[in-house]
Amino acid sequence: MRESKFWLEQRLDRRLLLAGGLAAAGGTIVAANGARGQSNHTGHGGAAPATAQEPPTHLAAHGAMITVGEVDDARNGFDPAKLLSDWDTGTVSQQPDGRTLRTFEITAEDKEIEIAPGIFFPAWTYNGRVPGPSLRATEGERLRIVFTNNGSHSHSMHFHGIHAARMDGVPGAGLIAPGEKFVYEFDAKPFGCHLYHCHALPLKRHIHKGMYGAFVIDPDPTLRPEHEAVARSRLLGTAENAGWQEFVMIMNAFDTNFDNENEVYAVNTVAHAYTKKPIRILKDKPVRIYLVNVVEFDPINSFHLHANFFDYYNQGTTLKPTLKTVDLITQCQAERGILEFHFRDHEPGLYMFHAHQSEFTELGWVGMFDVVEAVS
Amino acid sequence: MTELAHSSSAEPPRNPRWLNLLWFAVPLAVLGLAIAWLVSSDPLSGFRNGAPPVENLTFERTILGPEGIQILVRAGGSEPMTIAQVQVDDAYWQFKQEPAGAIARGDTAWISLAYPWVLGEAHAIRIITNTGMTFDHAIDVAVPTPTRATMSLTSQAILGAFVGILPVAIGLMFYSALRGGGRTGMDFLLSLTVGLLAFLLVDALAEALELSAQAAALFQGQTMVVLAAVASFLLLMAAGRRSGTPTGLALATFIALGIGLHNLGEGLAIGAAFASGAAGLGTFLVLGFTLHNITEGIGIAAPILKQRPPLWTFAALALLAGGPAVVGLWIGSLAYAPQWSALALAVGAGAILQVIVEVVVMQRRRQVDGTRTLLAPAAMAGLVAGVGFMYVTAMLVKI
Numbered sequence: 001m002r003e004s005k006f007w008l009e010q011r012l013d014r015r016l017l018l019a020g021g022l023a024a025a026g027g028t029i030v031a032a033n034g035a036r037g038q039s040n041h042t043g044h045g046g047a048a049p050a051t052a053q054e055p056p057t058h059l060a061a062h063g064a065m066i067t068v069g070e071v072d073d074a075r076n077g078f079d080p081a082k083l084l085s086d087w088d089t090g091t092v093s094q095q096p097d098g099r100t101l102r103t104f105e106i107t108a109e110d111k112e113i114e115i116a117p118g119i120f121f122p123a124w125t126y127n128g129r130v131p132g133p134s135l136r137a138t139e140g141e142r143l144r145i146v147f148t149n150n151g152s153h154s155h156s157m158h159f160h161g162i163h164a165a166r167m168d169g170v171p172g173a174g175l176i177a178p179g180e181k182f183v184y185e186f187d188a189k190p191f192g193c194h195l196y197h198c199h200a201l202p203l204k205r206h207i208h209k210g211m212y213g214a215f216v217i218d219p220d221p222t223l224r225p226e227h228e229a230v231a232r233s234r235l236l237g238t239a240e241n242a243g244w245q246e247f248v249m250i251m252n253a254f255d256t257n258f259d260n261e262n263e264v265y266a267v268n269t270v271a272h273a274y275t276k277k278p279i280r281i282l283k284d285k286p287v288r289i290y291l292v293n294v295v296e297f298d299p300i301n302s303f304h305l306h307a308n309f310f311d312y313y314n315q316g317t318t319l320k321p322t323l324k325t326v327d328l329i330t331q332c333q334a335e336r337g338i339l340e341f342h343f344r345d346h347e348p349g350l351y352m353f354h355a356h357q358s359e360f361t362e363l364g365w366v367g368m369f370d371v372v373e374a375v376s
Numbered sequence: 377m378t379e380l381a382h383s384s385s386a387e388p389p390r391n392p393r394w395l396n397l398l399w400f401a402v403p404l405a406v407l408g409l410a411i412a413w414l415v416s417s418d419p420l421s422g423f424r425n426g427a428p429p430v431e432n433l434t435f436e437r438t439i440l441g442p443e444g445i446q447i448l449v450r451a452g453g454s455e456p457m458t459i460a461q462v463q464v465d466d467a468y469w470q471f472k473q474e475p476a477g478a479i480a481r482g483d484t485a486w487i488s489l490a491y492p493w494v495l496g497e498a499h500a501i502r503i504i505t506n507t508g509m510t511f512d513h514a515i516d517v518a519v520p521t522p523t524r525a526t527m528s529l530t531s532q533a534i535l536g537a538f539v540g541i542l543p544v545a546i547g548l549m550f551y552s553a554l555r556g557g558g559r560t561g562m563d564f565l566l567s568l569t570v571g572l573l574a575f576l577l578v579d580a581l582a583e584a585l586e587l588s589a590q591a592a593a594l595f596q597g598q599t600m601v602v603l604a605a606v607a608s609f610l611l612l613m614a615a616g617r618r619s620g621t622p623t624g625l626a627l628a629t630f631i632a633l634g635i636g637l638h639n640l641g642e643g644l645a646i647g648a649a650f651a652s653g654a655a656g657l658g659t660f661l662v663l664g665f666t667l668h669n670i671t672e673g674i675g676i677a678a679p680i681l682k683q684r685p686p687l688w689t690f691a692a693l694a695l696l697a698g699g700p701a702v703v704g705l706w707i708g709s710l711a712y713a714p715q716w717s718a719l720a721l722a723v724g725a726g727a728i729l730q731v732i733v734e735v736v737v738m739q740r741r742r743q744v745d746g747t748r749t750l751l752a753p754a755a756m757a758g759l760v761a762g763v764g765f766m767y768v769t770a771m772l773v774k775i
Contacts (some may be wrong), residue, residue, distance in 0.1 A: 263463075362467030
């Protein structure tokens with residue numbers, strides 16, 4: 001249709017001459033319409049949301065390109081702001097051989113969650129939240145994960161770690177029917193930033209419905225004498241670790257109309273959550289992000305930090321960065337890593353972070369760090 | 377049988393008025409009870425299978441202006457629908473809904489987006505409801521929508537005159553030239569009229585059905601088109617035959633009316649197409665429409681060749697047949713919804729069918745041998761010429 005339109009308009013001038021007065025009158029209409037169209041167009045260049053009051057500073061950066069309204073965190077049962085540093089360390093006991101036994105309780109359940117203001121998604125969850133609990137253990141511990149399936153379908157927990165085939169969470173090895181219970185048991189290794197997810201089939205559906213979470217194993221400083229200080233800073237509970245601001249970010253997305261394409265992208269489920277409520281960062285304290293990508297359907301995701309650079313530890317299994325001084329990393333599904341950076345030399349302000357697939361950004365995967373001076 | 381008739385006529389059983397009212401009240405009371413039972417005790421709960429409510433959203437109008445994009449949507453879900461978010465070109469944008477809140481079945485709402493659209497380029501709107509369902513609407517070519525403030529009614533009227541009134545007037549001007557033709561010439565002309573009317577009938581029905589498919593499901597577009605066409609056909613047949621079979625000026629008037637109703641629908645569609653940027657308005661296109669519609673004037677002139685009507689009747693006939701194009705353009709570019717264009721075209725199709733019937737009846741009466749009405753060589757030639765001319769000239773304007 002557009003071709004014919006241009007074809008018709010191209011012929012306009014020649015026909016005008018041929019057809020004399022009749023065409024001239026018609027041409028006047030065309031010209032008048034065209035002129036009006038142009039002036040209208042230039043007029044709307046400054047189209048801006050006609051809001052009565054000025055939007056907050058952190059929203060001004062996005063103009064009108066953002067979701068409308070607020071997600072009810074109380075109804076969801078989880079708050080994206082709290083998910084960032086909400087570690088599940090389980091319960092600790094001593095085994096007869098003196099090793100630490102760490103036990104986690106996980107329950108699968110169906111739950112409708114609000115993934116963007118007003119958009120409800122029939123999720124399958126671990127412990128009623130998406131992403132599932134961020135499990136954290138220390139290298140060498142014995143882990144026991146008591147998994148109960150209260151959902152409507154068969155589910156499992158497949159850990160990215162080192163374990164026996166019987167504990168793999170695939171059909172025949174820990175994939176359990178609704179109402180059943182299974183105990184996964186293995187050693188916490190290797191240290192790093194890992195993840196777990198449901199491995200029931202069809203895999204795509206079980207992952208994008210919300211069955212995934214972070215699984216972080218801290219290095220044991222006594223086993224890493226050559227990098228003891230670094231290892232101690234990674235180990236939750238040490239004074240060195242308390243000097244860091246640690247966040248877990250799961251890059252996820254939701255296919256709300258089940259056409260195998262995502263409608264909503266985010267970190268930690270809720271679109272634009274950290275745009276509307278920026279993450280407060282103390283300028284003098286270094287930042288460590290445990291970043292995991294679980295986005296389904298799209299082959300790749302990424303993390304880009306504005307106005308700053310970071311060191312990256314791919315999969316977190318090393319104590320020396322695998323990439324130094326970058327401001328963008330890409331991850332395929334289930335790829336993950338640790339980002340370390342600081343704002344010591346920056347002036348306070350709002351620093352954006354987002355996927356550098358503009359499409360993901362514009363569909364919700366974007367946030368802000370609100371860098372502030374240390375409060376005394 | 378006869379006895380029964382006899383007894384009933386002798387002593388008609390006349391119920392008292394209150395009893396008649398009671399017989400009205402009983403079925404209504406049963407209906408009321410059924411509804412009350414359905415609502416209160418929910419006997420159909422077994423059919424509820426956990427499926428979410430059916431959702432349907434139709435995009436009826438799109439307005440592009442200095443403020444951004446405005447779209448009119450009509451809800452057609454089994455329950456009121458809630459619009460949660462709106463994407464433009466795969467990005468979430470702030471929007472305002474008027475009226476706010478859930479949209480009841482059959483109701484409409486305006487969605488306003490402060491989106492910096494780009495002249496001449498395409499944009500995609502996607503509405504996401506609270507259940508995560510999506511409804512897509514494509515803006516094929518973004519051009520500013522004429523508004524009451526920006527649109528000059530005069531220029532629209534000039535355009536309407538070019539595509540509607542002028543060609544009919546030109547066709548009517550052949551009147552004197554056509555009077556010279558003999559009996560064969562008359563056969564040819566009347567069949568030419570039937571041919572062009574047949575083309576318009578097919579064209580109007582096809583277009584009405586196509587437009588009705590874009591309308592919200594609750595309008596039952598295809599049924600509406602067929603019923604409207606049949607109704608207008610029957611109404612006009614009845615009106616036309618009140619004082620015998622229409623001939624002469626009366627028949628010419630009916631032909632003009634049928635063509636006028638068709639032009640109203642055409643005008644609506646053209647106005648909407650230009651307003652939405654679906655068609656660029658070139659002089660070539662305007663000339664195509666003019667040429668296409670000249671035959672309509674000849675068709676109107678055919679039944680009155682043997683009379684000498686006063687000059688003003690020609691002007692009136694031209695206005696009746698062509699004027700609605702102007703009105704259609706005005707309405708179509710300002711307030712357009714596919715169901716109204718479909719309705720206008722369907723009514724036009726019914727009117728055209730009526731005049732086809734009447735012209736054929738007239739031809740039959742003129743023939744000594746009625747069976748040869750449309751089969752005489754001159755008549756066949758006229759039929760082919762009418763359809764052929766319309767088809768070929770339509771190639772200039774179909775986009």
